[in-house]
Amino acid sequence: xxxxxxxxxxxxxxxxxxxDAQELVGGLPDGAPDAQVxxxxxxxxxxxxxxxxxxxxxxxxxxxPGWPGEGTGLLRxxxxxxxxxxxxxxxxxxxxxxxxxxxxxxxxxxxxxxxxNSLTVELKSALIGALREAADSDTVRAVLITGSxxxxxxxxxxxxxxxxxxxGRGLAGTVRxxxxxxxxxxxxxxxxxxxxxxGVAAGAGASLAYAxxxxxxxxxxxxxxxxxxxxxxxxxxxxxxxxxxxxxGRAAELLLLGEPLDAARALELGVVSRVVPEDELLKSAHxxxxxxxxGPTKAYAATRRALHHAASxxxxxxxxxxxxxxxxxxxxxxxxxxxxxxLAKQRPxxxxx
Numbered sequence: 001x002x003x004x005x006x007x008x009x010x011x012x013x014x015x016x017x018x019x020d021a022q023e024l025v026g027g028l029p030d031g032a033p034d035a036q037v038x039x040x041x042x043x044x045x046x047x048x049x050x051x052x053x054x055x056x057x058x059x060x061x062x063x064x065p066g067w068p069g070e071g072t073g074l075l076r077x078x079x080x081x082x083x084x085x086x087x088x089x090x091x092x093x094x095x096x097x098x099x100x101x102x103x104x105x106x107x108x109x110x111x112x113x114x115x116x117n118s119l120t121v122e123l124k125s126a127l128i129g130a131l132r133e134a135a136d137s138d139t140v141r142a143v144l145i146t147g148s149x150x151x152x153x154x155x156x157x158x159x160x161x162x163x164x165x166x167x168g169r170g171l172a173g174t175v176r177x178x179x180x181x182x183x184x185x186x187x188x189x190x191x192x193x194x195x196x197x198x199g200v201a202a203g204a205g206a207s208l209a210y211a212x213x214x215x216x217x218x219x220x221x222x223x224x225x226x227x228x229x230x231x232x233x234x235x236x237x238x239x240x241x242x243x244x245x246x247x248x249g250r251a252a253e254l255l256l257l258g259e260p261l262d263a264a265r266a267l268e269l270g271v272v273s274r275v276v277p278e279d280e281l282l283k284s285a286h287x288x289x290x291x292x293x294x295g296p297t298k299a300y301a302a303t304r305r306a307l308h309h310a311a312s313x314x315x316x317x318x319x320x321x322x323x324x325x326x327x328x329x330x331x332x333x334x335x336x337x338x339x340x341x342x343l344a345k346q347r348p349x350x351x352x353x
Contacts (some may be wrong), residue, residue: 097126098148099133104141104293105286106134113149118157119204124178131185141352142293143189144285145212146196147205155203155226175235179204183237186211187308190301192292196285197221197272207236210245213304215272216288217263218281223271224260244311245271296334297352 098109108130110117117123134140147153156174164172186193186208195212202224209215209223225242227234234242234255243251246269254261263275276284292300302325310318329335333353341348 096120096123097130099130101137101140102286103290104139105144105289106130106137106140106142107144107146107286107289108134110145110147110153113147113151115157116151116154116200117147117149117205118154119178120157120160121172121174121178123157124174124182128178128182128185131182131189135185135189135191140293141191141295141297142289143191143193144196144289145186145193145208146282146285147198149199150220151199151205152195152197152201152221153205153208154200155205179207179236183207183211187237187304190304191297192289192300192304194285194289194292196281197223198278198281200224202226204236207234207238207241210241210271211237214288216274216276216281216285217266217272218278219263219275220278221263221266221272221275222260223266225255225258228256228258245269294350296332296338296350298332298334299329302329 096110096112098107098111100107100109108127110123110127112118112120112123119127131143134143161171164170192214193212195209195215197209197215197217199218199220200222201209202222203226206223206225225234225238227238233239238255239251242254245251246254250269253259261269261271263272266272267275274284306318306322306325309321313321334348334350338348338350
């Protein structure tokens with residue numbers, strides 16, 4: 001047995017959930033609208049599920065069959081070869097995410113092809129779990145996100161959304177509970193993230209791709225900002241990411257009119273960096289991710305941080321952050337090794353440290 005049950009940690013997690021629940025309920029005013037009540041209830045249930053499905057501290061091979069945590073992405077693949085981790089993540093019995101790790105690349109595949117990988121609560125929760133696992137893993141140095149079937153991701157599942165509207169739940173708190181954490185995970189991850197856009201990417205599905213560092217599209221890919229067609233404004237970071245890809249004027253056109261972009265037009269506007277034949281997409285995207293995984297991981301993380309910071313700060317502030325980041329990177333093993341390799345006229349080998 002690799003680890004024992006951590007009863008103290010379980011107790012602390014329960015106490016934290018109870019404290020959060022008391023604060024949420026205590027802050028709910030009398031006569032609050034149904035949508036607000038449901039949003040609070042949804043957050044409470046989400047926190048309770050996280051507590052119930054937490055990793056109990058046992059290696060996966062010793063867990064009883066059907067242990068619910070195995071389907072949440074919270075279990076780490078400890079003891080398994082880091083270049084051959086493969087698992088399906090389940091939520092409430094349905095397989096909605098495939099998670100594979102090869103050559104230090106975690107490939108996260110949205111797996112609801114019958115619904116064009118549209119985003120239900122189950123899929124959003126599983127996707128967040130998979131990305132957290134990739135972010136926390138020492139063996140993962142790059143992440144690749146793609147979809148199964150004919151779509152990358154068609155955005156919010158409208159059947160689920162319509163049910164919430166009919167029951168007076170509004171958005172059911174999903175923007176703050178799911179979409180915001182999802183985009184924050186991708187943009188805040190200290191390793192590069194690549195999107196392999198295999199088909200339709202609409203609404204929040206397009207926003208998911210825009211949040212990645214690099215995007216490779218198949219020739220049949222299409223991007224559509226469908227929010228305005230449903231009487232909604234953009235979410236999932238599209239108002240921030242899209243204008244940084246194509247400029248404010250073009251972003252306003254795409255968001256207001258909602259007209260789709262085919263792969264060729266997306267390449268022309270700079271939304272994607274490469275367009276490849278459909279049957280070459282995964283190979284090309286994985287090769288790019290492997291190249292990034294073999295690079296200086298800490299330098300990549302610093303580069304991402306510098307880019308995000310510079311988007312909303314002055315030149316003087318950006319210069320200061322660059323100096324701080326360079327000071328930190330100068331002390332890394334990767335910088336020392338790369339400098340020695342350069343002087344020896346050798347190709348550097350990066351370890352991510």
